[in-house]
Amino acid sequence: xxxxxxxxxxxxxxxxxxxxxxxxxxxxxxxxxxxxxxxxxxxxxxxxxxxxxxxxxxxxxxxxxxxxxxxxxxxxxxxxxxxxxxxxxxxxxxxxxxxxxxxxxxxxxxxxxxxxxxxxxxxxxxxxxxxxxxxxxxxxxxxxxxxxxxxxxxxxxxxxxxxxxxxxxxxxxxxxxxxxxxxxxxxxxxxxxxxxxxxxxxxxxxxxxxxxxxxxxxxxxxxxxxxxxxxxxxxxxxxxxxxxxxxxxxxxxxxxxxxxxxxxxxxxxxxxxxxxxxxxxxxxxxxxxxxxxxxxxxxxxxxxxxxxxxxxxxxxxxxxxxxxxxxxxxxxxxxxxxxxxxxxxxxxxxxxxxxxxxxxxxxxxxxxxxxxxxxxxxxxxxxxxxxxxxxxxxxxxxxxxxxxxxxxxxxxxxxxxxxxxxxxxxxxxxxxxxxxxxxxxxxxxxxxxxxxxxxxxxxxxxxxxxxxxxxxxxxxxxxxxxxxxxxxxxxxxxxxxxxxxxxxxxxxxxxxxxxxxxxxxxxxxxxxxxxxxxxx
Numbered sequence: 001x002x003x004x005x006x007x008x009x010x011x012x013x014x015x016x017x018x019x020x021x022x023x024x025x026x027x028x029x030x031x032x033x034x035x036x037x038x039x040x041x042x043x044x045x046x047x048x049x050x051x052x053x054x055x056x057x058x059x060x061x062x063x064x065x066x067x068x069x070x071x072x073x074x075x076x077x078x079x080x081x082x083x084x085x086x087x088x089x090x091x092x093x094x095x096x097x098x099x100x101x102x103x104x105x106x107x108x109x110x111x112x113x114x115x116x117x118x119x120x121x122x123x124x125x126x127x128x129x130x131x132x133x134x135x136x137x138x139x140x141x142x143x144x145x146x147x148x149x150x151x152x153x154x155x156x157x158x159x160x161x162x163x164x165x166x167x168x169x170x171x172x173x174x175x176x177x178x179x180x181x182x183x184x185x186x187x188x189x190x191x192x193x194x195x196x197x198x199x200x201x202x203x204x205x206x207x208x209x210x211x212x213x214x215x216x217x218x219x220x221x222x223x224x225x226x227x228x229x230x231x232x233x234x235x236x237x238x239x240x241x242x243x244x245x246x247x248x249x250x251x252x253x254x255x256x257x258x259x260x261x262x263x264x265x266x267x268x269x270x271x272x273x274x275x276x277x278x279x280x281x282x283x284x285x286x287x288x289x290x291x292x293x294x295x296x297x298x299x300x301x302x303x304x305x306x307x308x309x310x311x312x313x314x315x316x317x318x319x320x321x322x323x324x325x326x327x328x329x330x331x332x333x334x335x336x337x338x339x340x341x342x343x344x345x346x347x348x349x350x351x352x353x354x355x356x357x358x359x360x361x362x363x364x365x366x367x368x369x370x371x372x373x374x375x376x377x378x379x380x381x382x383x384x385x386x387x388x389x390x391x392x393x394x395x396x397x398x399x400x401x402x403x404x405x406x407x408x409x410x411x412x413x414x415x416x417x418x419x420x421x422x423x424x425x426x427x428x429x430x431x432x433x434x435x436x437x438x439x440x441x442x443x444x445x446x447x448x449x450x451x452x453x454x455x456x457x458x459x460x461x462x463x464x465x466x467x468x469x470x471x472x473x474x475x476x477x478x479x480x481x482x483x484x485x486x487x488x489x490x491x492x493x494x495x496x497x498x499x500x501x502x503x504x505x506x507x508x509x510x511x512x513x514x515x516x517x518x519x520x521x522x523x524x525x526x527x528x529x530x531x532x533x534x535x536x
Contacts, residue, residue: 037063041070046103048072050115050122050152053084053099083141085200091192092184096155098196102139102147110148111137114193116169117154118162123169129242132194132201134208136242141204149201153193157184211243219250226305227254229297233261265294307527313338313355314520321424321513329424335472336421340391342372356391356419358520359470359511363417369393375445389442391419416467418442424513427476435479436486439469440504467506475512483510491515 025033034040041063051058052073061072085100111129115122129136138146161169174187184192198205213235220227227234234257241253268287317338320330336342340354346369356363363369370378370392375385378392395415420435429435447465473479475495483490488497488508495515500507511519521528 037065037068037070041072041075045072045075046150049101049150050099050117053152054117054120054154056120083147087196087200089192089196091189092182094155094157094184096153096157096189096192098151098153098193100149100151100197100200102141102149104145104147112149113151114190115150115152116158117152118158118169119166121166122152123158123162123166128194128197130240131190132198132205133238133240134205134212135197135201136208137244139201139204139208149197151193151197153189208243209240212241215241215243215245216250216254219247220254223247224251224254225308227258228304230258230261233294233297234258237261261294268294307524310357310524311528313358314517314524317358317513317517317520321517323425329426332421332423332426335424336372336390339419339421340369340371345370345373345378356393358516359419359472360417361523362395363393365395366393366417367395385445387442387445389418389439390421391417392442392446393417393419394446416443416446416465417470418467419470419472422471422473422479425474425476427478429473429476429478429482434482435471435473436469436482436508436510439471439508440501440506443467443469443504443506467504469506469508471508471510472513472516473510474514475510479510 034043044061044063045052048058048061058073063070063072083102085098087098087100089096089098111127112135113125114128115125117123135149138148140146158169161171163170169186171183172185174185216231216235216239220231234254237257237260239253239257241250245253317335320335320338323329333342339356339358346366354364354369356369370389372388372390373392374388394417418439420439422429422435447467475483475497480497483497486499486501486508488499488510490497493515495512495518497510498508
């Protein structure tokens with residue numbers, strides 16, 4: 001046996017250690033990186049905390065900057081973490097040790113995490129946010145102090161199955177069917193860990209789930225009433241959300257659940273109607289009743305969504321007609337686009353894209369409508385003019401219709417609607433730019449322009465076609481003057497003028513933006529009130 005000799009300690013050697021220099025540290029990371037000694041120490045400590053708590057501990061690590069220094073070992077005794085819970089789990093005959101920590105002074109708002117440990121080190125970690133109902137970013141303990149939960153899992157079983165590079169485990173994610181060897185898969189282990197976490201955090205998780213339910217109720221009541229008829233079914237599906245979730249993310253989550261419910265409803269409907277033609281099984285009537293209730297709830301949801309879109313559209317209009325603080329107003333085309341897409345006609349735009357109901361609900365039922373298109377490109381008239389009505393609509397009244405049909409008439413009449421828009425508070429309604437005169441000229445062109453229906457059938461030329469002209473403009477001095485010169489009558493609220501121009505056989509209505517908005521709100525008030533939406 002050979003004797004081992006130890007050399008004497010070398011002379012003139014300074015303290016041992018390592019120095020790490022951050023060279024080329026990118027500016028983006030510099031701005032978000034911790035900079036104080038305390039912040040850096042806590043970041044390092046929380047990243048390596050298990051090494052301090054495992055058997056054997058960790059080496060003493062000191063973070064220093066000039067005269068300020070913090071020992072990571074010393075953080076074990078302060079508020080770096082408030083509470084530890086230890087548990088031993090038996091999963092398919094294998095023993096696992098779980099250490100749970102409630103971190104109160106986390107420098108970063110990280111998600112709750114599960115750390116898998118083996119061979120005396122952390123092999124991998126994963127976020128468990130949302131995998132346990134109520135477990136998201138931060139929870140509150142019994143004295144309402146916020147904390148972030150992390151846990152560390154260790155086991156001789158994991159030691160035996162860690163790969164040689166100690167970056168993963170030689171274990172299946174899950175074992176479908178009946179396994180030849182009854183050993184836990186990663187999914188089996190997770191489910192056991194989640195059950196223990198649910199037990200140890202029962203109080204904080206219950207509070208978080210209640211806060212999530214309140215967040216959903218508040219969002220549905222204020223911003224998404226279309227889900228109100230479905231909310232009981234969505235909650236029965238087990239939805240849980242982070243109380244701090246953003247509105248757009250919550251909308252997507254509710255939509256996902258409603259789609260799932262709708263898919264189940266359609267499948268159930270097919271099954272029920274398939275049974276209706278044959279021998280009905282026991283419980284058929286109850287299933288049919290439940291199915292019809294779900295259909296009714298979805299119909300109510302669709303109606304609520306429709307009404308809510310109207311409320312939001314009116315809110316947008318309200319903002320467009322206000323000044324920006326510097327006496328500047330929205331452009332005419334911005335309001336035009338809200339009512340109907342520009343340079344389009346009804347053959348190019350889906351009916352749902354139109355908001356002309358703001359002006360008149362009857363405009364939805366037009367035969368043809370053109371928006372900001374020159375006469376030469378309007379299909380229902382033969383006119384080469386480049387003049388562009390803001391909105392031109394026609395409605396063909398068939399001869400058997402009792403509305404506006406004279407006795408003995410066998411050919412269709414045409415109702416003409418012209419809408420002219422002006423920029424809010426624009427005060428240039430002079431003789432050369434008279435919007436009332438513009439509307440009447442457009443009516444004359446349609447009457448004289450070899451008009452056709454949207455299907456291309458000719459409509460006989462006649463001056464008897466009913467014509468309705470709407471001028472949407474604020475009642476500036478020049479606009480009021482145009483109304484008086486046209487012998488129009490002021491409305492009872494003083495926010496508009498109306499009258500019948502006999503030579504043109506046309507009804508004229510001049511509507512201020514405030515009157516337009518108020519009238520639309522009043523027509524829809526009952527629906528808004530039913531959904532709990534503000535009417536003003």
